[in-house]
Amino acid sequence: MSWRIALLTGGSFTVGSSAYLIAGVLPAISGELDVSPSAVGQLVTVFALAYAIASPLLTTAASSWERRRLLLAALGLGVLGNALAAAVPDYSVLVVARIVTALGGAVFMPVAGVVAAALVPPERRGRALSIVYGGLALSLILWVPLASVIAGPIGYRGVFLLIAAMALLAGLAIRFGLPAVDAPPAVPLRARVAAVADPRVRLLLVVTTIGSLAAFGVFTYIAPLLARTGGFGAPGVGLALLAYGVGSVVGTAAGGAAADRYGPRGPFIAFFAVFMVMLATLSLTTATLVGAVVALFVWGTVTWAMNPPTQTWLLQLAPSPAAGPLLLSANTSALYLGIGLAGVFGGVVIVATGVTALPLIAAAVGAVGLLLLLIAVRKDAPAAARPATGPA
Numbered sequence: 001m002s003w004r005i006a007l008l009t010g011g012s013f014t015v016g017s018s019a020y021l022i023a024g025v026l027p028a029i030s031g032e033l034d035v036s037p038s039a040v041g042q043l044v045t046v047f048a049l050a051y052a053i054a055s056p057l058l059t060t061a062a063s064s065w066e067r068r069r070l071l072l073a074a075l076g077l078g079v080l081g082n083a084l085a086a087a088v089p090d091y092s093v094l095v096v097a098r099i100v101t102a103l104g105g106a107v108f109m110p111v112a113g114v115v116a117a118a119l120v121p122p123e124r125r126g127r128a129l130s131i132v133y134g135g136l137a138l139s140l141i142l143w144v145p146l147a148s149v150i151a152g153p154i155g156y157r158g159v160f161l162l163i164a165a166m167a168l169l170a171g172l173a174i175r176f177g178l179p180a181v182d183a184p185p186a187v188p189l190r191a192r193v194a195a196v197a198d199p200r201v202r203l204l205l206v207v208t209t210i211g212s213l214a215a216f217g218v219f220t221y222i223a224p225l226l227a228r229t230g231g232f233g234a235p236g237v238g239l240a241l242l243a244y245g246v247g248s249v250v251g252t253a254a255g256g257a258a259a260d261r262y263g264p265r266g267p268f269i270a271f272f273a274v275f276m277v278m279l280a281t282l283s284l285t286t287a288t289l290v291g292a293v294v295a296l297f298v299w300g301t302v303t304w305a306m307n308p309p310t311q312t313w314l315l316q317l318a319p320s321p322a323a324g325p326l327l328l329s330a331n332t333s334a335l336y337l338g339i340g341l342a343g344v345f346g347g348v349v350i351v352a353t354g355v356t357a358l359p360l361i362a363a364a365v366g367a368v369g370l371l372l373l374l375i376a377v378r379k380d381a382p383a384a385a386r387p388a389t390g391p392a
Contacts, residue, residue: 004119005131007177008112011075011170012135015105017143017163018078019047019136025159028151035091041343043098048340050099052333055106056196059329062107067115067181070107071174077104078167086160104167109133110329113311115181117324123260125315130256130308137252137304141245145238195323196330201314203376205334208310210369211272212338214279214362215303217346219244222296225355229286236289243293247300255305264309264316265377271309272370275302280363283356317380 022029022043029040062070081101088094116128147159195201218225226232226240251271258267278285278299285295314327345365349358 002119002128004178005116005128007170007173008071008116008132009135009138010173011071011108011112012132013139013143014075014078014135014163014166014170015108016136016139017147017166018082018101019051019105020140020144021147021159021163022047025147025151025156028156028159029094032156033091033094039091043095045340045343046095047098047102048336050102051106052336052340054103055110055329055333055336056326058103058107059110059325063325064183066183067111068174068178069180070111071115071178072171074104074106074108074111075167075171075174077101078108079164079171080104082160082164082167086157086164106329106332109136110325110332113328114315114325115178117315118181126256126259126264126308126312127253128256129311130252130254130259133307133311134249134252137245137248140248141242144245145242195317195319195327198317198319200376200380201317201327201330203372203379204310204314204317205330207272207369207373207376208331208334209338210365210372211275211303211306212335213342213345214338214366214369215275216339216342217349217365218279218282218359218362220343221346221350221355221358224350225283225358226286226292228355229283230288230292232289232292236292239289240286240292240296244296244300247297248304250297251301251303251305252307254301255308258305259309259312264313265380268306268309268313269370269373269377271302271305272366272373275299275306276363276366276370278302279359279366282359313380 022040026040029043030036033040062073065073078101081097081099081104084100085094085097088097112132113129116132117125120128150162151159196205222241222244223237226237230236232240255267255271258271278295282295282299286292310331311328314331315324318324318327346358346362349361353361
């Protein structure tokens with residue numbers, strides 16, 4: 001792995017630590033600010049929706065910025081947002097702090113993905129993207145459990161301060177370790193919009209949203225689901241979530257390698273199909289601790305394995321190098337839109353049918369995504385036969 005790619009991965013680890021933090025410190029925030037756990041949970045929705053809306057807008061607005069400068073500005077917002085979260089005295093300002101943090105992540109991830117793809121030959125783009133986005137998966141397996149442990153002795157404010165320090169260190173590493181990367185030539189707004197208007201791109205973005213909605217609609221409520229299906233307490237749930245986190249790292253690497261070797265379309269379909277099977281059977285496979293660990297490992301693997309093929313495919317569909325960041329940011333928006341809606345979706349299903357029915361209903365929603373994915377492949381068949389051109 002190139003050390004320059006490693007620097008970008010460090011930045012994505014910081015972004016992921018900020019994004020997934022609330023799951024680890026929810027009880028601490030609820031207790032210190034005297035607000036309900038459900039209100040603290042809405043910080044996830046606020047973060048996700050701000051991320052989804054801001055990513056394409058900010059990426060387009062800053063399209064003329066030199067890439068390293070843009071990465072540093074994004075990490076600077078992360079420092080500011082997390083430091084503000086540590087200092088605020090009440091819940092309402094904490095909401096604002098989470099929005100500021102989301103704006104930084106919304107810019108950093110698509111730009112980091114495009115820079116990583118530009119630093120390697122076209123045949124290695126999938127691996128480069130999987131490594132950079134693997135930082136998000138690594139934060140899920142390392143930082144969220146750690147945050148839940150250290151939130152006791154240092155409080156949630158101390159946890160936010162640690163992430164602010166991480167963002168600062170990541171920024172310094174990129175500033176002195178990554179060369180300046182010129183922005184691509186200016187592209188008229190009409191051409192940028194045309195890139196997203198491509199029917200294949202729109203189908204992929206809808207597939208991303210549906211897949212994210214199905215996955216996180218279940219993942220958000222995984223603790224009560226495991227308690228119902230297998231009677232697991234905190235240790236069992238923690239072990240199963242650890243298996244999911246390990247799977248997310250394995251899947252991110254596997255997805256990148258598969259996209260490089262076989263192209264993005266076939267692996268994407270295969271991973272999505274297995275993802276649906278795992279969802280549909282989750283209430284059955286988690287009846288025992290061994291079954292739950294294996295099921296969540298496989299589920300985490302295929303869920304995260306879909307990201308590199310999606311991003312590689314979108315870069316292939318970009319009509320120009322300048323359109324690459326916009327398409328990746330649009331995909332990030334679609335991902336976080338699904339996350340933002342997942343809590344509501346899962347909550348409605350649980351109230352209506354119970355938690356054990358949630359995975360099967362989520363799989364049914366995912367079936368719509370698989371159908372749209374097959375349509376996208378069919379529409380893209382002529383283009384898939386042509387070799388990819390130029391770096392992203």
